[in-house]
Amino acid sequence: MKLLFLIADGMGGWPLDETDGQTTLEAAHTPNMDKLVRRASVGRCRTVPEGMPPGSDIANMSLLGFDPSEYHTGRGPIEAAAQGLELDPDDLVFRMNLVNLTSLDEDGTMLDYSAGHISSDKSVPLVEKLQNELGSDLVQFYPGIQYRHLLVIRGGARMAESELDIRPPHDLTNQSIAEDIKTYAKSDLLNSLVRKAHEILKESGTEAVSIWPWGQGRPLILPGFKETFGMKGAVISAVDLIKGLGRASGLEVVDIEGATGLVDTNYEGKVEAAMKFLEDGDFVFVHLEGPDESGHMGSIKDKVTSIERFDSRVLAPLYEKYGADSAFMVACDHFTPIKTRTHDSEPVPFMLSYPESEDSGLDSFSEKNSASTGLMINKGSDLMRWVLDQISQAEK
Ligand SMILES: [Zn+2]
Known part of the structure; x- marks a missing residue:
């Protein structure tokens, strides 16, 4: 049986006044998820170990079956793995955002962690400079x-x-950066780099007026996915950190043209790549970033649209092709509630459906319905093993 993990980043959320007390997942029209949930094991999973920050790096590492408290060294190292950087075990790797802020001092405010979602065409020459x-x-x-x-x-x-301890810039939208400016100032090296980079970038004519190094750590080393779980797998995602997790564990990493991580990403390209890989592969981890980005932007409309497209343009075509004889795990990595516009470590809803799945008695996939079953995977990195156990019992 093939196994498909379909992960909508940041899909989980809280009830909103604007949508009559519904979450964005409940408000979205998702006929395919709602069909799948009728015959599925439905529950919640704690993807973020206690005491760790609720980042996509940590949560997706759990979903791939590796314990972040054992293997996670930082966000930067995962993205370095994605790029295949040659690193020594003693190197220190920072994730570095290009950001927009009012001023690089204690009076400064973070305006945009993404410098207006600057395009690679514009950003790469800046970093080269x-x-x-x-x-x-x-x-x-x-x-x-x-x-x-x-x-x-x-x-x-x-x-x-x-x-x-530098805070992730996506947690600071419209907030004071005073605390982090003090943190940078503790390092002469980092302080001078950030300041000199600001002098260069503010002349660039773009919204990228500063660098923001954070999420640093030693290079990432993960066990092999195939050796651990016995499946030939691939990850399909627009974002570097998912590719990094894939590459570090020996999964195939499929690059998709036009995969942007936004609501207008190349859904069909991702589905096509998943189908191509599954011709002789066993496992795909298809990751959609759109719901998370819309959550950070505080856009209910975009978040609902991203979830609806995940349902109609990712789940639907894959289920049509593989539903009869494969297993589907649908989940998110973490919550990105519209209200806080940042990640939350609440346990995430999931459903596992395969041909022998039993009736769940549910008719929609939501945060509330997933909590109602009482099924809880307390250690997120156990989910993969749990899924494989369920499937192998069904195959007997
Ligand atoms: Zn996010």
Whole structure:
């Protein structure tokens, strides 16, 4: 039996006044999820271990079956794995956003963690310029995509910089950056890099007026997915951190043209890639970023639309082709409630459906319905093993 994980990043949310007390998942028209849920094991899963921040890196690592409290070293290292960077175990890797802010001082406010969703066409030359002007044997800037890039300090894992606690910029929209400016100031190296980069970037004529290094750690090392779970698998996603998790665990990483991570992403390209891989593969992890991005933007309309497209343009065609003889896991990695516009570590709703699944007695897939069954996977990284156990029992 083939296994498809369909993950809508940040899909979970809370009831909203604007939608008559419904969550965006409830408000969205999702006939395909609502059909699947009738025959499925439905429950919740704690994808974020206690004491860890509710990031997509941590939550998706759990969904792939690896315990973040054991393997997670930071967001930067996962994205470095995505790019296949050659790193030494003692290097320190930062995720580096290009951001828009009012001023780079304690009076400053974070305006946009994505510099207006800057395109790679514009952002990559900026990062290359930073590397030319500020790069050295010790410090290297690596361009990624859109607003997401990397900064590496060679040998930095043993330096004080590894301990700095810098907040993710997507948690700071319209908030003061005073705390983080003080944190950067603890490191002469980082402080000087951030300041010099600001001098260069503010002349760029784009919304990218500053770098924001965060999420640093030693290079990521994961066990092999195939060796651990016995399946030949692939990840299909627009975002670097999912590709990094895939690459670090030996999963095939499929690049999709036009996959943007936004509501207008190339859904058909992702579905096609999943089908192509499944011709001789066993497992795909199809990840859609749109609901999360819309949650960060606080857009109910876009979040509902992203969820509806996930339902009609990802789940529907894949279910039509594989529904008769494959297993489907539909879930999100974490909540991104419209109200807070940031991630939340509440346990996520999931459903597992395969031909032998029993009736759930439910008629829609929602946060509330998933909680109503009482099924809870307390350690998120156990979910993959639980899924494989359910399927193998069904096959007997
Ligand atoms: Zn997010």
